[in-house]
Amino acid sequence: MEDSLYYIVILLVLLVFLLFIKYIKARKKYNNIHSTVRKKEEEKKATAKRRYVTPKMKSYILKRDNYTCQICGISKGLxxxxxxxxxxxxxxxxxxxxxxxxxxxxxxxxxxxxLCWRCNRKKGNTKTNDEVKRLIDYGIESE
Ligand SMILES: [Zn+2]
Incomplete structure (x- = not known):
């Protein structure tokens, strides 16, 4: 009788141990997922911050380029x-x-x-000015 009690205790200890291992693993997985999500959010914020052009800089660039699209050459002056x-x-x-x-x-x-609105849409995130120039036909001589 005492023997079977001994086995039951051993089994219970083993079961608790296995559950503990499972808990540790689940916790690790949860933490990994959360840190990945947090990392992605931080990257997104950093990108948005880097993309931002201040209004002062915007007006400086427009003036510097004489309000002229650097791809097709259309301008405010024209x-x-x-x-x-x-x-x-x-x-x-x-x-x-x-x-x-x-x-x-x-x-x-x-x-x-x-850039003018049209050229900027054509350029998107992947093309260079020259690639856009080759793509567009606005009926305006750009050379
Ligand atoms: Zn343009």
Whole structure:
């Protein structure tokens, strides 16, 4: 009788041990998943911060490029020469030459250029200015 009690105690100890191992493993897995999610969120925030171009920098880049798209050459001045202030309706954007995803910075003026809305959409995140130039046919001589 005492023998069987002894075995039951041994089995219970073993069971508790196995459950403990399982608990440790589950906890480890949970922590891994959480740290991966946290890492991804931090990366996202860092990317957004790097992409950001301050309004001051934006107006500086537009002025530096003389309000002219660096791909197709369309400009505020050209529009204004037809009708005064028509150029205000030309949507010029400040583009990251090297995309933030590929290591470019939003606070580096050498990495920023003025593009018109159409060229910027064509450029996306993967193409260079020359590749876009070859793609577009706006009916405007860009050479
Ligand atoms: Zn353009």
């Amino acid at each position: 529009f204004d020469s037809f009708i005064p202030h028509l150029g205000d309706y030309l949507l010029l954007e400040v583009d990251h030459i090297v995309p933030v995803a590929n290591g470019g910075y939003g606070d580096d003026e050498n990495n920023l250029q003025t």
